[in-house]
Amino acid sequence: MSSVTSLVQSVDWVALAPPTITAVVALVVLVADLFLPVARKPLLGWIATAGLALAALSLLPLIGAGRRTFCVPGHADVCSYAADPFALVIQFLVLAGALLTALLSIDTVRDHGLPTGEYWFLLLSSAAGAALLPASRDLATLVIALEVASLPAFALVGLRRGDRLSSEAALKFFLSSVAATAVMLLGVSFLYAATGSLYLTRVADALTALPDPRLATLAGAGVALTLVGFAFKTAAAPFHFWVPDTYVGAPLPIAGYLSVVGKAVGFSGLILVTVQGFPSYADVWGPALAVLAAVTMTVGNAAALRQDPHRAHSAVRLLAWSSVGQAGYLLVPLAAAGYARQPAHAIGSTVAYALMYAVVNLGAFAVAALVARTRPANRLADYRGLYQRRPLAALALGFFLLCLAGLPPGIIGLFAKVVVFSAAVDAGLGWLAVVMAVNVVIALYYYLQWTAVLFRGAEAAEPAEAVEPAGGAAETAALAAPGPYRAAGIPAPLATAIVLATALGIALSGAPQLVLRFASGALL
Template identity: 35%
Template sequence: MNITQGLAILPLIILAAFAMGILLINVFSKKPKDDLTGYIALTSIIFVFLSLFIYVGRGKVTFGSMISVDVYSIFFYLVFVVIGVLTILSSIEYVKTTGIQSGEYYALILFAMIGMMLMASSTSLIMLFVSLEMMSIPIYILAGFQRNESRSIESSMKYFLLGAFASGFFLYGMSLIYASTGGTSYQAIAEYLAKTERLDLSTLTWLGIGFLCIGFFFKIAAFPFHAWTPDVYEGAPTSVTAYMATGVKAAAFAALVRVFFTALPVFQHDWTSILWLIAVLTMIVGNFTALVQKSVKRMLAYSSIAHAGYILVALVAGNEIGRSAILFYLLAYAFMNIGAFSVLMVMAKKNDYHEDLDSFAGIGFKYPLTAVAMSVFMFSMAGIPPTAGFIGKFYIFSAAVKSHYYWLAIIGVLNSAVSVYYYLRVIVYMYFK
């Protein structure tokens, strides 16, 4: 490994070193250091952000056929930095309030972030699977971190068991693709598929791609692999839910886009036809189920399913606007989603929130700043102008129209209109109940 390669993976080295340091502090410290470990974790992410400037101007750096650190992956590194900073800032008080073991908590967040960054950089199915598990295992543990809450333990077990099945499908699909194409790197797979007639492709290839997609769809909570989302999001600690809803989704989409456009471009017509239907069903199921939820946390879980559908619309469009829209929307989604969950954590600290809409009645006058913040996040998620959520949805639906997916754009706009009801309902409760 040369100096250039070392600098390219410096963010990963920083995260690993600080995570291990936090664990050592937790082991050898006689008294709990919740604030200290939180600020150390925050410092590590700031160092990661600064290390990204070292990469500027160095071009693409590869590690064989396994990892490619390029502009695309660096953008997602920045997304994960934003998610990490927001999650840790919102967690410092929350961890003290709930009695969560801070050392392991922050270390697991950093370890999961390493997996997320590797997913965005992976150019081989083997590396992708390793990074997927490196991200998933800490999240499984974090979901059950409130050991005195039965819902948290149930959330962790449910996510672990269903995630294990999804990982099994992913690994089996990977092995089938290797058996049929003779390679695991995206470039090798793309070259094999490009020189092979479609009719000559074996059933193993199609099955492999299908099983691979199952693993991806589970991670982004797309229909019909979304059923775990409400229960897991509701039972997990709120700070972990925010991290899962943004970080895991962003990492999965980062990998999904790279796989589809790098390894499987010759199948674009085939996978866009399937994704068209999945995007529509994901939006419909997410939005219409969110309409009847009384728990705000559960409502946000279903809305995250709908947001996965919107991002899939941009993926279906497959043009430059669509790819840019995915990047922008994931960044905007990180701010508005973590922001909304942070409000829930603030409400829990005030002992006025019990996860139902009635808890929000009158807080517009009781806690005006909290209510204003929540209103901004709700408006953005609903796509009300001139918020970032509106801009993101505008680019997504514009990309669909440019690629002549008119009905997909219309269905997306109608679903976005439906979502306005349950987002504005929170605001109505805050100011008019």
């Protein structure tokens, strides 16, 4: 009994507050769903949104505190959970991204007839796992957090019941993710067998001096298999094949959530295992990540080029391929960390780029959600003449696309790309910097092509509202049905998400150094 009491007293609940609050609110939503009448179900969305805001605010007392918990007795530096600067920055990114996703979801859940309680419970559960992962400092907690973030996401992708595309997307996402998890678990078991520990700091120490060559071989296989598992979560090629179909089949807010929060989870895990767990294998994972970055950005941008606004190609599919290309850029500083004497600077470059990408990509998905209200097919052609119909939305989307392309007035996008480019050059990866420069030029074409479509005159054709969406006639009827939001134009939560993303993008473009200064605190 006394040992249990000692354990409870040693738990730092303040440090654990961000993922704990998110998980508790998820349970509150699930229980409240049992008692609320149908007419009051929308209240669950506002409870979830408030819970995510509260979880984000709980980060404030942790700034500069460096709290740790679940530590080995007598070893304060060997812990399972650390609320250090790196964890706090990624937790902020995750919770802010989930908050914007919640604002996008409030109207989508109602219009598409999604099960309200299940949706919000799953979203909050996934966000809780995503908030736990960057603070995890042992391989077991990393794997658990990764699965807590991923398993609810499978269900969210397939939550549109009766929708064939949604079911297929969820199945592909699930099967490929389970295979990647199995590979990663095999790698973790190899590492445990070779080093005798799961704590990242102890694994790092053990890998520097393995007494038996056979253990070194086992550890090398474990390192490779663990990296493969995290490469899948980051949508790095050739582990990216699930992305386009999953994004198209998922509800639009969930596609945006996966593109931002899902990537944050994958990249934070990849940073932790490489820089903290496997620094002695930098000569292995550094070149591997460099090749992975080059292939990923090339595959993503080349596939995005095939999405033609003059054909019935999906805007969400273009954003999906764009996210694969952006994942390649995010991998560049990680590869550079394998060559640098001080990998912390390279990590800061990845975090800075991730923050920029999160803001503008969720903003683009927010405008896509607005267009989907009247054009459910969400084709690129449906954006033709958007400036005539909704000038502010068109200007916002144009700004987001220019940020992703790295062109003025999207200064923050240009700044982030320069930071990543300089990380590659400083690490001596000149060939990777050249590949990145070529891919940035390629990406300009499809980003500018979509931007130009927004300001062209609308074609005289059958209204796009008549196009039946992938969800079938039931979804068309739901979208066409009158309602308080539809009569008022843009729903208030959706408008809030667009305004927040635009305001953040403009503010950061005016002072891009703030992103790097904020990200520079994310040092391990």
